[in-house]
Amino acid sequence: MIVETIIVFPLFLKRRDESAMTTSPFLTMNNIEKAFNGVPVLKKVSLTVAEGEIHALLGENGAGKSTLMNILGGVHQPDNGSIHINGQDVKMSNPRLSQEQGVSFIHQELNVVADLRVYENMFLGSELRNKVGFLKVEEMCRQTNEILVKLGVDINPKEYVRNLETSYKQLIEISKALLHKSKLIIMDEPTTSLAEHEVKRLFELMRNLKKSGVSFIYISHKLKEIKEVCDTYTVLRDGELVGTGSIENENLDTITKLMVGKSISQERFVQNHSFGPVVLEVKNLSSQGLYKNVNFTLRKGEILGFTGLAGDGRTELFESLFGYRKKYTGEIKIKNQLVKIDHPRKAVRAGLGLVPKDRKENAIIKDLSVIHNMSLSSIGHFEKSGFIQDRQEREKFYYYKDKLNIKVHNPRITIDKLSGGNQQKVIIAKWLEVDTDIIIFDNPTQGIDVGAKQEIYQQIVSLAEQGKAVIILSSEAPEVQKICHHIYVMYQGEITARFKGEQATEDEIMSYATGSKREADKIG
C-alpha cells in the first residue's frame, strides 16, 4: 500500500552501481576478535555485506551478535581484526565516525524522544540553524516531510512522537538513518513490539530501500521473518562464526541447528491430560477502555494461552488480576473464593504469580545481584529471626541454577549483566520459589534465543504436569499453539474465540485476532 512512491529514492541516495554490487561488498569485517575482562566474546569473526543486501545476523543470546554490531557501530573497539567499507580500511573509534561512514544502528529499544516532535527527533543532534543560531524549523519540517512521503508514511512532522504507534517510532529511526544518508542500517530485533500489519509495512519498506542500494543487517530470533525478508545470513555461536551463506539454499531447520548446535523440535510440547478442579474463575471482568466482559476458567494442571495483536487488552486484563490495576468490575474467584485484589501482594496471597512482559522495565531489578533478584519475592524463606541468611539464599539459587540451567559464573554480579534468556530464567526461579498455584507468564520468551525458549517451554509444561495452573500471554500464535491446552484469542479487549490447543491453526487464530472473524462463544 505504501510502496508506489518509494521508487524515487535515488533523489537522496546514491544510485546503486550494478556491477559493484557483485564485485565489491559494501562492508567487510575481517577476523574480528574481542574479549571483555579476559573472557573472549568474539573469536576471529568475519562478516560481509554487499550493497543492497539484507543480511541476517543470527545466534542465540550471548553468541556475540551485539558485540559485533557494537564494534561496527563504534561503541566498542575490536582487539584484533579490520573493518572495510567500500574497500577502504576504516577505524570506527566512536559512534559518530561510524555514522559518518554510512552505518546506522537501530536498537531494540528505540532511541526516540517521546516528548519531542517528529522533525525534532529526526534532526536531534544535527539541527539546522540559521546564521544567528536559531533553528530553521520550516526547513527541517520540509526535509522530514520529504522523507516521510517517500516512505509512504502519513505523519505530520510536527506531531509529538509520544502520540504515535510503536511501528511509526521505528519508521522515524529509519527515516533518520536515511536523512544521514546511511548506506547500511543495522536493525536489532525490530519486530518484537510490532503487530502483524506493522511488520509487513516494515518489510516492504526494507525491500524498497534495498532496491536503491541500502544494505541491512537484520538481527532477529524469528526465523520465519528472516526467511521472508533476508538474502543472506551469518550464524554466530559462542563468539564463533559457524555458518554463512544465502538464505534461499537453506531450510530453517539447518539454520536453527547451526544456532543451537542441536536440532529443535517444532512439535507440540504439551500433552493432553486430565485437569483438576477449577482454580480460577473470571466472570464479566471489564475495565473502561481496556477490556470488557471477559469470562474464563482455569483448572489445576491446565495451560491457557491468551493471544492477540498489540493493544488487545490481555496484558491489562492480567495486570488487573494481579492487583496492579485497581479499577475493574466483575468477579474473580480463586478456588471458589470471591477475591478482591488491589495489590500484587494480595494476588500472591491468593495464589497468583506473574512473570511480567518487558523484563527490563517490569521484572528485573538491575542493581540487585542475580541471587537477590531470585529471592526478592520470597525473602521470608531465607530469614532466621529477621535476618537474611546469605548461605541459604545462595544454596537455593544454585538449586534453581541447575534446575533451570541458568548460565552465570558468579551469581553476585548484578542481573543486568546476564543475557535475556538467563535473566528470564532467574525471574521464573523467583516465582517458583514463591510457589503460587497459578502462574501467569506474559510474553515469556520476549527477546530470548531459540535454545532458551525451548527450555522455558519445557519448564512451563512441567509446571502444569506438577499440578500448577498456568496462563501464557503471547503475541506469537505458534508459541501458544505449542504449549497451551486451550487458547483464547482477544481483539480490542474482548475474547473473540476459544480453541483447543491442538486444533488451532495459525491462520484461524489470526483471523480472530484481527477482528475479521468474531464468535464470542466459540468453544473448540
Add this chain to the structure above:
Amino acid sequence: MQLAQKGRPIKLANVNTIKQPNQETSNTKSRLSWLWSEYSVIIAFLVIFIAAAVMNPRFLDMNNQLNILMQVSIIGIVALGMTVVMLSGGIDLSVGSVLVLVGVITVLALNATGSILVAILTALVVGSFAGFLNGLMVAKGRIASFIATLGMMAAARSIALYIAEGGSISGEVSSFTAIANSDLWIFDFPVIIFFAMTALVYILMHKTRFGRYVYALGSNEKAALLSAIRVDRVKMGVYTLVGLLVSVAAIIETSRLNSISSSSSGVQYELDAIAAVIIGGTRMTGGRGKIMGTFFGVLILGILNNMMNLMNVSPHLQGFVKGLIIIIAVVFQKRE
C-alpha cells in the same frame, strides 16, 4: 551491590587463567578498575587523610582526631538516614528543621517533667512522627519527595521558631548534658552513638528484608511492586527511619550545649548530609550506594573542615572548598 563489595575477583581470575593464559594484562587492569569502583571512597579518604597529615603536623594529634569524630557525629547520624532515603530514590530536605523542632520539644518535655527518659522518648516520638508524615505524603499522597520534604522543612522550622519565640531554650535538668558530654575510654559518647548507628543501619540495609526492599524500590519501583513488595509501606518506613535518626541527632545536639536555638541550629544540615552521601558514592536516583560509603564521606567532610580550621582558612571560603570537593567526587564516580 552490597554483595559485590565482598565480591571475589579471584574466582573470575581462576577461570580466566585456565582458559586464556595470555589475558594477564587485561585481567590486572580489570581488577584495578574493580578495586577503584568498589573502594573509591576509601581511597579518596586515605589520600585526603595523608595529604592532611603532611600539610599540618597537628592534624595527626590524637585529640585532634577525636575532635574530628566528635564534630562529624551529628551530621553523620543524619547522613545515615539520608543514605537510606536516597537509596530508595527519594530525598529528605527536612532533616535540619525537624532536628530543631525535635530539640525544642525535647527541652520543653525535659523542663516540664524533669525526666531524661521522658525527654528522650519525646524526642524519638516527635522525630519519627515527622518522618512518618513525610512518608505518608510521599507514599500515599504521591507527592515528589523533594516537594513533600521541602514543605516539611518550612513547616517544622516555623513551629520551632513559634514555640521558642524565635530564640533559644535551655534545659533545666543539668544531668541531661551528660548524654553528649561523657566519654567511654577515649571516645566521646556522640562518637560511640554514631558508630553504633552506622553498624545498626548497615545491618538493617544488608541483612534484613527492609534493606533489600529499599534497594529494589530505588532501582526499579514498578518491578518491586510487581514482585509483591508493599512499596508504600517500605517508603513510609524509610522516612520514619530518617525521622528517628534525626531525633537521635537532635538529642545529642541539644544535650551538648544544654540548649537549642530555634533560628540557628540545624541550618543547612540537609546539605551537609546530602554532600556526605554523594561523596560516599550513593546514586542520586537510588538503588545503588553503600552505608560504609556514607561513613567515609562524612569523615572526608570532617577532615576538610578540620584542615581548613587548622590552616586558618577564612570561614567564608570554607563553603567554596566543600563545594569543590563534592563536585570532584561526583566527577570521579561518573567514570564507572
